[in-house]
Structure formats: structure tokens, C-alpha cells
Amino acid sequence: MTRILETSPPSTEVPDLSGAIFGRSADGMLVALVGEHAFAMVPARDGRHYLASGWRIRRPMSEWIRVDFYGHSGEIADEPGFRAKVLEQAQHQREKLALDRREDRSPAHTPWGPSQRATIYADGVTFYSTAGHGGFHLSPDRNREVHPQLHQRDAISV
Incomplete structure (x- = not known):
């Protein structure tokens, strides 16, 4: 089950069974962590959002900010779409680990x-x-x- 704790200040990190951790950034974005890969639902113009990525952000998610993310992976329709994309990435990471590449x-x-x-x-x-x-x-x-x-x-x- 995927959950986000809504609190103020920004949310606490909450792991789920997929290996993904979801939370809120310092600037209120929905964010997630899968291994060392970070993801954010970044607002764009006209109420749209896109998926941004980062790597090895060494601070708690509640301290992450927009400039921590550099990759752009297309438009995301809404929060359920963001969660689905992150869970897809978590599954991909599990599959890669099973291949035992070094x-x-x-x-x-x-x-x-x-x-x-x-x-x-x-x-x-x-x-x-x-x-x-x-x-x-x-x-x-x-x-x-x-x-x-x-x-x-x-x-x-x-």
C-alpha cells in the first residue's frame, strides 16, 4: 500500500512494500525515492506537471527542493500518475537487481x-x-x- 502522510511542515517519508518512499519536498512537491533515484512531480504552466529525476540526494526528502532535480521524463497527469510511474521504476529496479549485473x-x-x-x-x-x-x-x-x-x-x- 502506498501512502503519503499529510502534515505541516512537509510530510514524513513513508516506505511502502514496493521499495519506493513517498513524501513532500520543502517546496511542497510530491517526491519519491527508489534506491538512490529521486523523483519529483514538478509543477509546470497551466496546471500541468512533469516527472523530474535526480540521483543520490543526500538530505531528507522534506529538505529537497526543485534544483535537486535535473532529469525531465515527460508530463505527468496527476498524483496517481506520478505514483504509478514511480512504482514502475521500483519494479524496474527490482528486475535489474535480479539480473545480477555487476x-x-x-x-x-x-x-x-x-x-x-x-x-x-x-x-x-x-x-x-x-x-x-x-x-x-x-x-x-x-x-x-x-x-x-x-x-x-x-x-x-x-
Whole structure:
């Protein structure tokens, strides 16, 4: 069950069974936290709202303000729509955890520049994130498993 405690000053953070925590920001926005991902229902013109996101906001939700959010993920119709979107994100996070991917900070030179982060999907399958791009790298053994018409013949070493 998802709940928000309405209080004044801004609300207390309330966890629910999904792993999402809902509350109110210092400036009265409906906000939520899923892991380290923060979400806000930000007011726009003409009574409209949009979904904004942030990451690793290290203060209590009741101290969050508009400038803590930088991502824009489209229009949100109303509070139930906001909650549904956040619960969808919580489900997505649970599904990603079940995949048992591992994050690695080992630096690597990639065709897109130096890696900032690597996500290991499986032995020999790594996704590298860079400042401007990113992509998958397959070990020579994994590359040989790709259909001959599709695999990279001159595999780039990372």
C-alpha cells in the first residue's frame, strides 16, 4: 500500500512494500525515492506537471527542493500518475537487481573514449559508459558465439 502522510511542515517519508518512499519536498512537491533515484512531480504552466529525476540526494526528502532535480521524463497527469510511474521504476529496479549485473570502475580505453563505468552483464559481456557514448564489448570467446554474419571479425581490445 502506498501512502503519503499529510502534515505541516512537509510530510514524513513513508516506505511502502514496493521499495519506493513517498513524501513532500520543502517546496511542497510530491517526491519519491527508489534506491538512490529521486523523483519529483514538478509543477509546470497551466496546471500541468512533469516527472523530474535526480540521483543520490543526500538530505531528507522534506529538505529537497526543485534544483535537486535535473532529469525531465515527460508530463505527468496527476498524483496517481506520478505514483504509478514511480512504482514502475521500483519494479524496474527490482528486475535489474535480479539480473545480477555487476558494476565495475576499472578504467578502460574504448572506441568511444575512456570508460567512466562498466556494467558486467555476464562473463565476457561488458557494457562501457563514456562521457559521450557507450557500447558493449565482447571477449574474443563471446564474439565467436555471435552469428558469423553479425560478429565483429576484428574485435577491438578493451
